[in-house]
Amino acid sequence: MKVLIVEDDSRVSGFLDRGLxxxxxxxxxxxxxxxxMSLAKNLQTEVTEGAGDALVILDVMLPDGSGLDVCQNLRKENFKLPVLMLTALNTVDDxxxxxxxxxxxYLGKPFSFDELLARIEALRRRSVQGVNPPQDRKLTVSDLVLDLGSMRLTRAGxxxxxxxxxxxxxxxxxSSPGRLFSRERILSNVWGVNEDPLTNVVDVYIRRLRSKIDLEGMPPLIHTQRGLGYRLESLE
Structure with a gap:
């Protein structure tokens, strides 16, 4: 996925650039x-021509205008890519x-990088679903299949x-086989929080999934990287 960062503060843009x-x-x-504006239009053209998916992170306070105006003008020109506003102006009215x-x-500064990643991933899923309705989509890892239309999970049928x-x-x-998910990122995505209120809720749910998915005699799909997090992939 390609991300366009429109941000005039070099410290913030550098941090986002390196982190992403x-x-x-x-x-x-x-x-x-x-x-x-120019790069966003070019990015949409690339996506239309099959270059994958993309997203724009847009600051509100820019040296030559408002990010709000940029967003509005892009939408008037039928701009379809997701836009995440990132700004210190974070009241309800803003x-x-x-x-x-x-x-x-819309994400206010200061922000948690894990929360930013969670929001990007959520926008990415919504964007993909908008092109391919959930009833037509399935996620598959080895013999594990999740039908996103019916939300039905099967293993080996x-x-x-x-x-x-x-x-x-x-x-x-x-959604990202083989990708390492930290406990913090799982909490942000699944529970919508950045700290674990129950101290080990992620570990408990991973154990539950293992007991249902990694059955005896079947190759395990859920793997732990000690101290870092979990990934789901077939190692065969």
Whole structure:
């Protein structure tokens, strides 16, 4: 996924650029509204021509104009890519204004990088679902299959009964097979929090998933990287 960062503060843009690249995203940086508009249009053209998916992180306060105006003008020109507003202006009225101008999400500064990643991943899923309706999509890892239309999970053709939270967790991990998910990122995505209120809730749910998915005689799909997190993948 490609991410365009429109941010005039070099410290913030540098932090985002380095952090997102470390997470596997391809990035571009623009420090002005004018350059941001131009690169955003180019990015949409690339996506239309089949270059994969993309997203724009847009600051509100830019040296040559407002990010709100940038977002509104892009939407007037039928800009379809997700836009995440990132700004120190974080009152309810500010958030409402950003959403009314066409933003898909709004995150105030200062922010948690894990929360930013969680919001990017959520926007990415929504964007993909908008192109391919959930009923037509399935996630597959080895013989584990999640039908996103019916939210039915099977392994080797056998149904696996899961709770809503277990389904959300397995969907997250199956959306990026082989990717290491920290406990903090799982909490942000599945529970919507940045700290574990129950001290070990993620570990408990991982154990539950293992007991239902990694059955005796079957190759294990859920793997632990001690001290770092969990990944779901077939190692065969």
């Amino acid at each position: 690249k470390a997470e596997g995203y391809r990035t571009q940086v623009a420090g002005t509204a004018q350059l941001g 958030r409402i204004a950003g959403l009314r101008m066409g933003a898909d999400d 056998k149904d696996i009964a899961l709770t809503a939270k277990e389904l959300a967790l397995v969907e997250l991990m199956m």
